[in-house]
Amino acid sequence: MRAEQQLMFYCPLCCAVLYCSVECQRENTQGSTCQSHGFWCSKFLTYMKDTSTLSDFPFEFSQETSSADFDATRYRSFLKEKGVLGEGCWLREGLTSSDKVQSHRYGRYLDLENPYVLPVESCVLDEPISVDCQSSIVDWASYYKCRELDLSSPVAILLQWPLTVFFIIQNVLNGTEPGNEVNIDIVGVEKEVELVPVFKELGNLLPESKIDIHMFGRHLHPQVKEKTWSFGSVVVSVHNELYHKNVCAPQAQTPHLVIGFNAGIAAYSSWIPTIKKLKSMKVPTYFTDYCKSSIELSRLMLKDHCDVMTSDPILNPFRSPIRMTSSDHDLPWFSNAYILGLEYT
Known part of the structure; x- marks a missing residue:
């Protein structure tokens, strides 16, 4: 929980970081390394200016859900x-640190029967997309219009994952041929599992393509380990x-695309050997992240430890609302x- 607001104050320059005392602020601001607010203050000021852009959604509820x-x-x-709340694929949404669900491994709560819970959305999303509007889907507004979904529907919270993949395929890989x-x-x-x-x-969204998805993660629940599910033209396998370690196996196929959602690359050293392997394979690879400060740290880590550069980050039109x-802090x-994408030399 955030401390009582009246006991805290913002950095007067970036208006992003909260401090409990002047002494705490002074200590945190000293130095110019990436561990110091002195390094980040001007950057945070720039990031805060992105708030209105990041909060720009067509949904009826977005003014509420994008507030600080x-x-x-x-x-x-x-x-x-x-x-x-607490149903279907929504089960891990809105959790607090004390929720029992948090103690269970990912994959424990996989609902294949009623993932969306919402009756109207469940019916709509079980039907194919009209061919006439497929090419017009570029953001949430056009997607909801194409799917004839009401802008009061929260289903974008779940659909951010497949729609982000769709956006990368269509706009980064220049689409797929029938x-x-x-x-x-x-x-x-x-x-994700x-x-x-x-x-x-x-x-x-890609009705003429056969899509084979392989998910890789650690410490997953036994009920999803090495399992495969088919949903029409989409096949999903979990490892x-x-x-x-997997791509070193003789039977491993070379993917057309690798994606890491909300990667936070700089926070986990286990990314380093994975990035190095991807570099040797020269596979098109894209990561998403919550904020630009995490991206900044990731780019530093990739350059220093993997000798890999990245493209400039682009705003995802299918980000979560x-x-x-x-x-x-109050960073958006x-x-x-x-x-952002990896750039190999």
Whole structure:
């Protein structure tokens, strides 16, 4: 929980970071390394200016869900009001640190029977997409219009994952030719393994393609380990191992595309051997992240430890409409907010 607001104050320059005392601020600002606020202050000021752009959604509820004070309590109330709290693929949404669900491994709560919970959305998303509007899908507004979904529907929270993959394929890989097989590896998965059924929508978006998805992550629940599910033209397999260990196997296929959602590369040293392997394979690889500060750290780590550069991050039009809050800053954080690609030399 954030401390009582009246006991805290913002950095007067960036207006992003909260401090409990002048002494704390002075200590944190000293120095110019990436551990110091002195390094980040001007950057944070720039990031804060992105707030209105990141919060720009067509949904009826987005003014509420993209506000700086939309915390876990308010999120739970929102999900309850929508009738999805604790149900289907929504189970891990709005959790607090004390929720029992948090102690269970990812994959424990996989609902293949009623993933969306919402009756109207469940029916709509079970149908193919009209051929006439497929090419017009470029953001949430055009997608909802094409699918004839009401802008009060929160289903974008779940669909951010397959729609982000769709955006990368269409705009980064220049789309797919009819009849093509698209092999996609998704690395560093956690909650994604409980969202397996929503990837069926990727098949609806690319109806002429056979899509083979392999998910890789550690410490997954036994019920999803080395399992495969088919949803029409989409096949999803889950592997309980680090990616660089699997791709060394003789039977491993070379993917057309590798994606890591909300990667936070700089926070996990286990990314280093994976990135080095991807570099040797020269596979098109894209990562999403919550915010530009995480991307900045990731780019530093990639350059220093893997000798890999990245493209400039682009705003993901299919990012989550739910703002994430922090106890010590007000930087705008959204799941899958930005996309950046690895550049190999």
